[in-house]
Amino acid sequence: MKAATGRLRLGVVGLGRLGKRHAENLAYRVPGAALVAACSPLEEERAWAREALPEPRLYDDYADLLADREVDAVWLVTPSSLHAQQIIDALRAGKHVFCEKPLSLNLVECERVLAEAARYPHLQATIGFMRRFDPSYKDAFDKIEAGAIGRPFLVRSQTTDKNDNDGFFVRFAATSGGIFLDCTVHDIDVARWLLGKPRAKRVFAAGAVALHEGLREFGDVDNGVAICEFEDGKLAMFYASRTQAHGNDTHSEVIGTAGALAIGHNPRANRVEIYDATGVRNECTPSFFDRFEDAFLLEARAFVAAVQGGACADLGVQAGATLADALEATRIGMALRQSLQSGEAVVL
Amino acid sequence: MKAATGRLRLGVVGLGRLGKRHAENLAYRVPGAALVAACSPLEEERAWAREALPEPRLYDDYADLLADREVDAVWLVTPSSLHAQQIIDALRAGKHVFCEKPLSLNLVECERVLAEAARYPHLQATIGFMRRFDPSYKDAFDKIEAGAIGRPFLVRSQTTDKNDNDGFFVRFAATSGGIFLDCTVHDIDVARWLLGKPRAKRVFAAGAVALHEGLREFGDVDNGVAICEFEDGKLAMFYASRTQAHGNDTHSEVIGTAGALAIGHNPRANRVEIYDATGVRNECTPSFFDRFEDAFLLEARAFVAAVQGGACADLGVQAGATLADALEATRIGMALRQSLQSGEAVVL
Amino acid sequence: MKAATGRLRLGVVGLGRLGKRHAENLAYRVPGAALVAACSPLEEERAWAREALPEPRLYDDYADLLADREVDAVWLVTPSSLHAQQIIDALRAGKHVFCEKPLSLNLVECERVLAEAARYPHLQATIGFMRRFDPSYKDAFDKIEAGAIGRPFLVRSQTTDKNDNDGFFVRFAATSGGIFLDCTVHDIDVARWLLGKPRAKRVFAAGAVALHEGLREFGDVDNGVAICEFEDGKLAMFYASRTQAHGNDTHSEVIGTAGALAIGHNPRANRVEIYDATGVRNECTPSFFDRFEDAFLLEARAFVAAVQGGACADLGVQAGATLADALEATRIGMALRQSLQSGEAVVL
Amino acid sequence: MKAATGRLRLGVVGLGRLGKRHAENLAYRVPGAALVAACSPLEEERAWAREALPEPRLYDDYADLLADREVDAVWLVTPSSLHAQQIIDALRAGKHVFCEKPLSLNLVECERVLAEAARYPHLQATIGFMRRFDPSYKDAFDKIEAGAIGRPFLVRSQTTDKNDNDGFFVRFAATSGGIFLDCTVHDIDVARWLLGKPRAKRVFAAGAVALHEGLREFGDVDNGVAICEFEDGKLAMFYASRTQAHGNDTHSEVIGTAGALAIGHNPRANRVEIYDATGVRNECTPSFFDRFEDAFLLEARAFVAAVQGGACADLGVQAGATLADALEATRIGMALRQSLQSGEAVVL
Incomplete structure (x- = not known):
């Protein structure tokens, strides 16, 4: 080949x-x-x-x-x-x-x-959940594998974008599948990946329209929160937002019986801190392009290495998300949307 | 008097x-x-x-x-x-x-x-939700009042304790009311206080027994997560845990249309950072006693000032939680327990 | 008594x-x-x-x-x-x-x-170097005593104030002794306290007038840097400033053969972080009053406990700086001033 | 060409x-x-x-x-x-x-x-001071150019390596030029670059042998500190170490009349934070290879772009250090070594 x-x-x-x-x-x-x-x-x-x-x-x-x-x-x-x-x-x-x-x-x-x-x-057939290839997410995954936090049982994960006044995603709302299928699907994949690929059992979601009223006609929201229970008693909490003031703030936490890991909590743009009359601050990654620049590259390397049957020097033998992973992420995302719209918990 | x-x-x-x-x-x-x-x-x-x-x-x-x-x-x-x-x-x-x-x-x-x-x-009849008197929580409250984050619409708040191997809270489980009424009740009060005292409309909760199997017989868990929708479209997410490895980690975030505030995200014990072969670290507050030492003192000052009809120098005219606030916190906490046990959303 | x-x-x-x-x-x-x-x-x-x-x-x-x-x-x-x-x-x-x-x-x-x-x-005769009573400085001292960083050999310490446009310290320059005797004297005491009370051997200092030209007539500067060599081969570096934009930023580092400790690196005012279009930031302690509020109280408790012959519950038996410590701090501070003015290293 | x-x-x-x-x-x-x-x-x-x-x-x-x-x-x-x-x-x-x-x-x-x-x-003849190409250093440079901190007048910069028990640098001591010419030369270039390329006027240096006694015979130290005064009244402080416990910790601060910038203060290895019984921590970059991986790549791109007469997409028209910059860095580094050995300030 x-x-x-x-x-x-x-x-x-x-x-x-x-x-x-x-x-x-x-x-x-x-x-x-x-x-x-x-x-x-x-x-x-x-x-x-x-x-x-x-x-x-x-x-x-x-x-x-x-x-x-x-x-x-x-x-x-x-x-x-x-x-x-x-x-x-x-x-x-x-x-x-x-x-x-x-x-x-x-x-x-x-x-x-x-x-x-x-x-x-x-x-090879791989779906591009690039977050698995981000060096920090990968480091967390490896630490969990090595037992650093005992048995992981809870993931909290968020995908939040800097507010876009143009509201591109409002025009896109008819086909995006809504905030959970468009954004949270990444967090769902992260949660399952870090928790050992459990299947979902029950979900609940709620949301708010903070700024973009145009979403209401599509049954969509610009801020969504959700809980997902897995069959093995593990849990996940999700937050998605289109309206952050400070930038793209994608972060996750994994909580285990002997410790916890946070990945990307402060969405710092780089290693610079600014001291001025407003305090001490760092700037933030403006978009997922900036935050996941390395991950997009590494997922390409891993795909090519996987096809060629070798390991990727940067990543060992890590493979990306399978079609089955992608199916489960969609299944959970759709249940979240259903819960948002019905106000009831959805059993999968 | x-x-x-x-x-x-x-x-x-x-x-x-x-x-x-x-x-x-x-x-x-x-x-x-x-x-x-x-x-x-x-x-x-x-x-x-x-x-x-x-x-x-x-x-x-x-x-x-x-x-x-x-x-x-x-x-x-x-x-x-x-x-x-x-x-x-x-x-x-x-x-x-x-x-x-x-x-x-x-x-x-x-x-x-x-x-x-x-x-x-x-x-005067005041219930001791001391978190309102913590200088950092108070600063966040004042910033919100001053419009620093626009309209606040989402609170994420957690109360998590360092794991107690003795399991005091297991023996206490029969009368504690469960994790949401014992721990999350603080977060509920914080959320309502920071969001303008909205009434709850619907809640959902789930939980996991990570370490303390003895809780199962009481229908209780050692880790609980919850979502609360308020009547005015605002939202809250809660996390409570008895099993943290690093200490008492009580923190909250308030997200608004123009910014967000995080209170106590890193539960640092003090201003010391330790550089050694494990990296750069800070120690954590071991218990809520340590974390809220100042708050307990300030709530006492505020109560005395309130009775005496004056303002408290440290706090202005801030009063503590009223009986009505406490009633609403109990009402929401009980609905969370009911949701945990039924697996269904509870409408209040 | x-x-x-x-x-x-x-x-x-x-x-x-x-x-x-x-x-x-x-x-x-x-x-x-x-x-x-x-x-x-x-x-x-x-x-x-x-x-x-x-x-x-x-x-x-x-x-x-x-x-x-x-x-x-x-x-x-x-x-x-x-x-x-x-x-x-x-x-x-x-x-x-x-x-x-x-x-x-x-x-x-x-x-x-x-x-x-x-x-x-x-x-009892004690000089008020309150920094020794700050809980974070005290924690660092205890960690060093316990061997956490091996043998400490270098302290870097700074005392920097928020710029005061009124220039109180310019009017005060004639009697303040200059920036090293007024500000750095604290860092000198901290360095000797954390390094085991060594005697100074040689110092060098330099300075800049960044904003307050009026200081020149007094041979003073608004920013000063210095190196101090001790007789036992240990070292200290100092920085003092009257012109910081962000607040009073007093911090110290102690470097040892097996690790290092930083005390107060980010002069955060409290536990609040602000997320807005400028990034993620914390506000800073505006003055040493705010930064050392607890230290002033604890030094008073320690003095009273020392006179009464007991230990202070907050501090054990810690005593403040002795007259001999204060003499050595003045001796070093004066040598720094001499070096600043001569451009040469001063041997003590 | x-x-x-x-x-x-x-x-x-x-x-x-x-x-x-x-x-x-x-x-x-x-x-x-x-x-x-x-x-x-x-x-x-x-x-x-x-x-x-x-x-x-x-x-x-x-x-x-x-x-x-x-x-x-x-x-x-x-x-x-x-x-x-x-x-x-x-x-x-x-x-x-x-x-x-x-x-x-x-x-x-x-x-x-x-x-x-x-x-x-x-x-083209360029000397590889790669730190200029690190995205965070570059961001700081650009912010200074844009006036973000007023007039910069003081740089504090350090190059410190994780302790190498094998002591490669001890064997290398005879030809390395000593710690200031081997390590601090980077900080000298950074200081001059960020301060507008001033010429040095006077320097003072001191040092300590914390762990590697073998350096003494070469007149070298494993920890060195230095002050450099420039002709235009600006200042720099340097620290170099071979003996850090936590990793390669290269960072710099630039202080100006209206604010300050810190670059790389916490030498975090990535975006992961670990919560366990020791506190909250991040791991550190083990070596300069890890810390400056991107910088090495970007300096190569910039060199190629400079030869080809175009701008580098990543860096605009930034060129690396000139031969004149390198000469001045060597000149200052040699004066530091002379000061370390003589115990006296050296006028250039």
Whole structure:
């Protein structure tokens, strides 16, 4: 499945803001990878690729890219509603596939992808929960594995964005799946990953519209809180927000019987502290792009290493989230949305 | 209602660990206060009072203390089950009353106290939610009042204790009311105080037994999580634990439309940081006694100032929690316990 | 040396801003102490004492206070130039004496006080280096004693004040002794206390006038840095500033062969953190009054306990700085000033 | 000066631990760079290059590499004593040159390099003070430029290493130049860079041997402190240590008339905080490799961008330290060593 040079030949699909970042990582910063193709329906994005990338073959149609026999793996950074079918098409074309989260906002579709993937056990199919590749999250995971906090039983995790006055996510509300499927899905995956992949048993969610009244018509909120009980008696608490004043503040805590770990509690932008008349302060990461810059790169390295059957020097043998993980995250996220809308606990 | 000297004459009732601390504060550290009487059924505690306090009159019977006409106010640090009746008796005896939390674990009793107190509007009756008097909590309250974070709409608050291998609280489980009424009741009061005293609309709670299996027979847990929705669309999330490795970790966050405040996030014992082979660390406050030492003193000063009709230099005119606040905290705490046990959201 | 009641009877001398604070502590917050007298040449300060203190006998002349046989100890918060003679007079009058730093800005005077004090070994004579009584400094001292950092060999310590645009200290420059004798003297005492009381061998100092040009005519600076070598090969670095933007920032580090301790690195005002568009911040202690509020109280308790021959519950048997400590601090401070002015290292 | 492909063709010289890191960065992580050659006298290092790098031409003799006409620039990671002559040789061969610090431990040699370089103004010659490229240091620099702290007048900066029981640096002491030329030279460059490149006027240094007695015979110490006065009235304080328990702790502070900045105060390894019975802690960066991983990469990108006449996307037009900067750093470092040994202030 590798080219003669031993490099994995990739094609990136979707060249929006996040697609561009993935493309640059694959093109220039992942040993063993060669970005040979890119696909976008937009001429403007293909023009960017011509300029910024090392001469990839450019496609405006996903089917054409899949037909390119010199492509070993596809990297999907496309709208969520397309993910499921595009993954299936890639697998059928004999290509490894990496797909940005979420797998799908529809459980039946999720299961259809899992069923299809089961037919191609030799192909990698990974969903992009990049937080697993953040060095600090990874360090916490390793410490837990090593027993540093005894038995972990509670995760508290949040995904909160700096307020966007333009309200992009309001316009996006009709298709985002709501705050829990769009944001909390990351925290769900983190919680399950750090707690040993338990299955959810019961959830409850509530929310508030703090600033963006336009969300009400979609049954959505700009701040959501939730509790998730797992079958093995473990617990998770989630918070998601679109309205933080200080920046993107993504952090998690894992509490065990012999200690606890906090990951990223202060979303410091860097190592600088400012002393002035307002006190002592640090600036914050403005967006998840800034916070997870390294994680996006490391997940690409890990994917390439996984396909090539080796370990990734930065990450050991860590693999990303499986389709089954992604299915469970969607299942829990949908239950949270249902609880938010019904005001009742939802049993899974 | 003041002695000729202008000092408020107090009698403390109950001289356990916390009672002793209150007694010492009232005796030596509260301008305008004179601790003139103390009551305990235990000779050992009265013996301590003889030694440590400035010659109070000692009683073994609460009724005798109430009959002491040279006592203006009583300070109750007695078992929770006695609070309601003792408050009523104090008011009927014409005395101001300060009572440790909780008001009662029984809503009917709570309401009976409120009804009785309504007959004595000239008497102070305050429940000891000391967290309101902690300088950091007070600073947060003042900043919110001044508009520093816009409109506050979410409180996250926790009360977690260092694990006690002796499991005092397991033996205490039959009468404590459970983790939410024993611990979270403080967070409930903090949330309502910081959010403008909203009424609760719906709650959900869940829990885990991480270490203390003995709690199961009482329907109790050693780690509990909860969500509370208020009638005005505001929210609170709570966490209570008996099993922390690092110390008593009581902290709260208030999130508003223009910013957020965190109070006590790192439960640092003092201003020392230790650099050694394990990294950079600070030690933590071992117990709520250590964490809230100043708050216990300041609440005593505020009570005395309130009775004397003046402002407290340290606190302005801040008053403590009213009986109505205490009733609402019990009401919410009981709903949390009911939700924990039923697995369903509870509508209040 | 105690009154019949067993309480130490104190007279406070000097009722400026710091004197008032000491007076209130002695009057209301020090078990075993009775503030029975106060002395000030200013009617306005005596009027304050009449109002705020528990009926002390008031004097406008120090000699009259010393003649008061119902006074066991004097507490000097007077101008530095008076300290030496006032201590001698107090000892000759048979009274214990606590005196604010510095002992004197004149080494001959310092030695005269030591010689005189040697004649009254039954009388306490303590100089107020309150930093030793700050709970965090004390915790560091105890940790070092317990071997937590191996052998300590380097102290870095600073005393920096929030910039005062009024430039009080410029007007005060003629008599303050300069920045090293006024500010750094505290750091010198801390360094020697934490390093085992070594004698200084050689010093070097330099400085800058950042904002207050008026200091130049006095050979003084508003920011000073210094190095001190001790006879046993240990070292200290000092920084003093009058021009900080963020507040009073007094902190120290002790570095040992097996670890290090930092005391007060972030001069946080309290436990609140503020999240807003500028980042995450804490406010700072505005002045040394705020930073060392507890230390001033604890040093008073320790002095009273020391006179009464007992241990102080808060502090064990810790005693304050001796006259010999104060002499050494002055000796080093004067050498720093000499180095600043000569540009050369000064050998002691 | 660029190859047909537009990529700058580099040859790395020296493949020790740091050389390997530079080589990998140049080979795989610097857009616009092509690592086409490598030179080491050791077969073992060339074998590594064969395996790890993308087929560079390998040399065992520097002169041969310089004769390679397909090399545009050389990257020197060789022993300090070789730097000066190797830079001169590279320039004479028409190649741009990047050289690890220090320029030389000999001032006459430094000046000889500057004189030679003046003859080749079209060639880049940069000394590797990588700290300028650390994103946090760069952020501080930019904030100062923007006026965030008023006029900066004092830098405090330290370079401290985790104790190495093997004492590599003891064996290295004969040629390292001593702690100030080996470690503090970075802080000197940082101080000058952040203060506007002032010239030094007078310095004083002192030191202690805390653990490594073997240094005494070289007149060296394992802990050194220093003060540097600049001609424009600005100041710097330095601390260097070989014996820290907690890790590599490199940090700096810049104090200005309207505020201050601290860079890297807590040498946290990542964003994880650990809560256990010892308190709340973070682990520390073990070595400068870990602390400055990004800086090493960014300085390579900046060098390549500078040669190519463009701006570096990550860094704007920032250039590294010039030969003149390196000369001044050596000049100050040598004066510090002289002061340490003489016990006297040294006027430059």
